[in-house]
Amino acid sequence: MHPSRTPPHPWQFFRAGGVDQVIIRTGQDIARLPELDKKLWVALACPTRGIEFDERTLDLIDTDHDGRIRPPELLAACAWACAQLHNPDELAQPGDTLDIAAINDSTEPGAALAGAARRILAMAGHADATTISLADVTTRSEQLSTMRFNGDGIITADTAQGDTLARETIGHILTTQGGTPPVGDPPLPGIDRAHTEAFFADLDKIEAWAAKARDATTALALGEHTLKATQAMNAVAHKIEDFFARSRLAAYDLRAATALNPSLEEYTAMAGQQLDLSSTAITTLPLAAITPQALLPLTEGVNPAWASALHSFRDHTVAPLLGRQADALTQDEWNTIRKALAPCQQWLADRPATSLDGLDEELLHALHRSDARDRVMALIAEDEAEQTHNEHTKDLEKLLRFKRDLLELLNNFVSFSAFYQRKGAIFQAGTLYLDARSCDLTVQVTDAAQHAKLAGLAKTYLAYCHCTRKGQKMGIVAAFTAGDVDFLFVGRNGVFYDRKGLDWDATITRIVENPTSISQAFLSPYKKFVRLIEEQVAKRAAAGEARAQKSLGTTASTLANTELKTVGTTADAVTATTPRRTDVGTVAAIGVALGSISAVVVGIFAKFVDLGVWIPLGLMGIVLAISGPSMLIAWLKLRQRSLGPLLDASGWAINGRMRINTRLGGSLSQTAKVPPNARRTLKDPFAESRAPVWWSAAALVVLLVLAMTAWRLQWLDRWTAPMPPAAAPVATTAPAPANTIPVAPPAAAPAAAGVAGTAAPAAR
Known part of the structure; x- marks a missing residue:
C-alpha cells in the first residue's frame, strides 16, 4: 500500500508587470509557501532599512543580522509562526491582538507562550482577559528595565538595595573588572555573572599568594x-x-x-x-x-x-x-x-598580576573572609531566574508582530500585489509634489551617484532629490512617468511627504532623462528646435551687445584723450573714417544666393501644390519625418520601462522585469486637475494680448488663399512650365544682284512683313 501523498496546493496568480505573480491571502498559502518555486518569487532579497516597514519585525526575521531578508529566513519565519498557532489562517487576518486560545498549547513552546501571555495579563491586572495585544507585551518589556530583577542577568548597585556589603562589592567589581553598558532609568552600569566570577577568581589568587607568605613568616627577618x-x-x-x-x-x-x-x-x-x-x-x-x-x-x-x-x-x-x-x-x-629583606622582595615579585592591584591588601583580605561572594552571586541568580520568562515574552512579541506584519511583507516580497493594486508598497517612501504633479514612485537613496549607475537601466525619467526637515536629511529618487519634463531641472524645489505624513523640503540634485510618453516625444523635436533657436538668438544678442559695449568704450576713450585739431585735419579724419561702399560683387553674390534659395523654395512649394487633394497626407508625412524617430525611440524605451533596476540599485534582488506600462505610469505620476464640480472664471485680467496672434493667423490665411489662387489661375506657370527649345539658326544667303528682283514665296510674305514692321521702329 502506497503512502498517501499531499496533493499540490492550488495556487492563484495574477498578471502584472509582465510576469505572473502569486496571490497570498490565506493561511494555507503562507503554510505551503515552501512548495512555491522560487523562480516565481518577485524578489529574492530586500534590505531591512530604507523601506517603509516595521524595523523590529524585520530584525526578528533577519536571524543572521546581516541587514538583509532572504527566502530561507522568510520561510523560517512563516514555519515558526504557523507552528505556534492552531490555525495558520490567523496570519491571514492582520492585527495586533491575538486570542490566547488560538495559540497551539499542545507543544512545549506553544504552552510556554500561552503561559507567558496569561502571566503578562495577570501582572497588568487583567487576569480574566482572553486576548492579548502587542501593546500589552511591549509595555511589559518596557517595565522590565525598571524592575529590580528583569531577567537580563545584569545587576546594579541599586539591585542590592539595603545590603551594604553587596553594594560595596558591586562597586569594587565595576572599578576593577568594568561592567555592561548603562541600563535602566536613570541608566546605571551593571555587572553580570562573568564580571563577578572574574573578580572573585583574582581575589582567590591574591589570597592564595598572601596565605603562602603568611605560612613562611618564620623564615623572614x-x-x-x-x-x-x-x-x-x-x-x-x-x-x-x-x-x-x-x-x-x-x-x-x-x-x-x-x-x-x-x-x-x-x-x-x-x-x-x-x-x-x-x-x-x-x-x-x-x-x-x-x-x-x-x-x-x-x-x-x-x-x-x-x-x-x-x-x-x-x-x-x-x-x-x-x-x-x-x-x-x-x-x-x-x-x-x-x-x-631580600627574601621578602622575592616574595613580592611572585605576587600574581591581577586587576585588583589598586585595592588595599586589608580590604581584599576582608572581602575574602566575608560572604560577599555569596550575596552578589545570589542576586545574579535571582535575576537570571527571570530570564526564562523574559525569553517567552520576546517570543510572544515575535508571534504578535508576525501576525500583524507577515502577510504584508509577503505581498511586498513574494509578489508585488500591494504595489500593483496601488495600496502602497513598502519600497515607496512617500509622495513628491513638484511641477504641478505628484510622484508616488519614490525610493530612499543614500548615494545618488552610485544609485544612478544602475537605476538608469529602468528607462524611466528619474529625479534625485535632497530632502531636509528640521536638521534631518534624506535622499530620494522620484520617477516621473507622465506629463512633460520641460521645466524639470537641477535646483528646482518641491515638497516631499513621507509615509507618516511629514513634509520635507526637496531639491532636485540629479536627473536621468528618459521619455515619459509618446505624446511628449512627438513634440520633443519642435521644442528642441525652438529652444536651439532661442539659445542661438540669445548668444548672438549677447555677442552683439558685448561688441557694442566694447566699441562704445573705445570711442569714448579716444574722444576723451584726443586733442583739438585743425579744421582741415578734422575734415581729413572724417573723410578717412567714412565707411566704404559695399562691393558690387558681394551684392551680386548675395542676389544670386537669394535667387537660388527662392527657386528651390518655389520648386518645393510647386511640387507640394501639385499634390492636390493629397496635401494633408503630405503634411502628415513631413510631421512624421520630423517626429517619427523620436516617437519610435520613446515607444521602444516605454516598452522597456521597468521597476527592477530602480529597486536593484537600492539593495533589492528583483527576480522579474516588473514593467511599468503607460497605464500604470499614468497612475504613479498625476498632473493637476481642476475638480469636476468646481466653478471657473475664465476671464484673466493679466492675460497676454491676443491681437498679434490674430494678425498672424489672418496673414497666414491670406497667404494660403493667394497661393491657391495663383495655382488655380496658373500664375506660377512661368516658373513651373518647361522652357521652349532654342530657335534654329537662319542660313545667310548671298545678296542678290541689283538688277535682280527676288521673288519671295507667297507663304513667307506675312512673316517678312511682320519682321519689317518690327524692325522699322528699331531703325527709328
Whole structure:
C-alpha cells in the first residue's frame, strides 16, 4: 500500500508587470509557501532599512543580522509562526491582538507562550482577559528595565538595595573588572555573572599568594611585619640608591659635590613657580645634601617631599632591623637592610598580576573572609531566574508582530500585489509634489551617484532629490512617468511627504532623462528646435551687445584723450573714417544666393501644390519625418520601462522585469486637475494680448488663399512650365544682284512683313 501523498496546493496568480505573480491571502498559502518555486518569487532579497516597514519585525526575521531578508529566513519565519498557532489562517487576518486560545498549547513552546501571555495579563491586572495585544507585551518589556530583577542577568548597585556589603562589592567589581553598558532609568552600569566570577577568581589568587607568605613568616627577618618593612623600604629605595651614588662620586672628586647638589639657579627658577611638596621640581632633588661622608639623614635636613616616606622607613624598617632609633643611615647599614629583606622582595615579585592591584591588601583580605561572594552571586541568580520568562515574552512579541506584519511583507516580497493594486508598497517612501504633479514612485537613496549607475537601466525619467526637515536629511529618487519634463531641472524645489505624513523640503540634485510618453516625444523635436533657436538668438544678442559695449568704450576713450585739431585735419579724419561702399560683387553674390534659395523654395512649394487633394497626407508625412524617430525611440524605451533596476540599485534582488506600462505610469505620476464640480472664471485680467496672434493667423490665411489662387489661375506657370527649345539658326544667303528682283514665296510674305514692321521702329 502506497503512502498517501499531499496533493499540490492550488495556487492563484495574477498578471502584472509582465510576469505572473502569486496571490497570498490565506493561511494555507503562507503554510505551503515552501512548495512555491522560487523562480516565481518577485524578489529574492530586500534590505531591512530604507523601506517603509516595521524595523523590529524585520530584525526578528533577519536571524543572521546581516541587514538583509532572504527566502530561507522568510520561510523560517512563516514555519515558526504557523507552528505556534492552531490555525495558520490567523496570519491571514492582520492585527495586533491575538486570542490566547488560538495559540497551539499542545507543544512545549506553544504552552510556554500561552503561559507567558496569561502571566503578562495577570501582572497588568487583567487576569480574566482572553486576548492579548502587542501593546500589552511591549509595555511589559518596557517595565522590565525598571524592575529590580528583569531577567537580563545584569545587576546594579541599586539591585542590592539595603545590603551594604553587596553594594560595596558591586562597586569594587565595576572599578576593577568594568561592567555592561548603562541600563535602566536613570541608566546605571551593571555587572553580570562573568564580571563577578572574574573578580572573585583574582581575589582567590591574591589570597592564595598572601596565605603562602603568611605560612613562611618564620623564615623572614621580621616575621609577620616583614611585608610592611619591605613595602616601606621599596617606597624610598630608588632615592636612597641615588643619594649614596652621588655621595660616592663626591668622595671620588670633591669638585663633583658642588655640581651634584642643586644650584642657586635651580632654586631661583623654582621661586617663580606655584610649589607644593608633590611638585616635580622638588621630588627630583636629592634626599639630602651631597657630601663625601655618605651619611643619609633620616629626620633633619631631608628633602621635604620625601620626609614622610623616610619617617615610615625609619620606624618600620631601620629601627626593627638595626635595633635602635637611628637618625642617619650609612652605606653599610643600607646594604644590611637590603640583604635582610631580600627574601621578602622575592616574595613580592611572585605576587600574581591581577586587576585588583589598586585595592588595599586589608580590604581584599576582608572581602575574602566575608560572604560577599555569596550575596552578589545570589542576586545574579535571582535575576537570571527571570530570564526564562523574559525569553517567552520576546517570543510572544515575535508571534504578535508576525501576525500583524507577515502577510504584508509577503505581498511586498513574494509578489508585488500591494504595489500593483496601488495600496502602497513598502519600497515607496512617500509622495513628491513638484511641477504641478505628484510622484508616488519614490525610493530612499543614500548615494545618488552610485544609485544612478544602475537605476538608469529602468528607462524611466528619474529625479534625485535632497530632502531636509528640521536638521534631518534624506535622499530620494522620484520617477516621473507622465506629463512633460520641460521645466524639470537641477535646483528646482518641491515638497516631499513621507509615509507618516511629514513634509520635507526637496531639491532636485540629479536627473536621468528618459521619455515619459509618446505624446511628449512627438513634440520633443519642435521644442528642441525652438529652444536651439532661442539659445542661438540669445548668444548672438549677447555677442552683439558685448561688441557694442566694447566699441562704445573705445570711442569714448579716444574722444576723451584726443586733442583739438585743425579744421582741415578734422575734415581729413572724417573723410578717412567714412565707411566704404559695399562691393558690387558681394551684392551680386548675395542676389544670386537669394535667387537660388527662392527657386528651390518655389520648386518645393510647386511640387507640394501639385499634390492636390493629397496635401494633408503630405503634411502628415513631413510631421512624421520630423517626429517619427523620436516617437519610435520613446515607444521602444516605454516598452522597456521597468521597476527592477530602480529597486536593484537600492539593495533589492528583483527576480522579474516588473514593467511599468503607460497605464500604470499614468497612475504613479498625476498632473493637476481642476475638480469636476468646481466653478471657473475664465476671464484673466493679466492675460497676454491676443491681437498679434490674430494678425498672424489672418496673414497666414491670406497667404494660403493667394497661393491657391495663383495655382488655380496658373500664375506660377512661368516658373513651373518647361522652357521652349532654342530657335534654329537662319542660313545667310548671298545678296542678290541689283538688277535682280527676288521673288519671295507667297507663304513667307506675312512673316517678312511682320519682321519689317518690327524692325522699322528699331531703325527709328
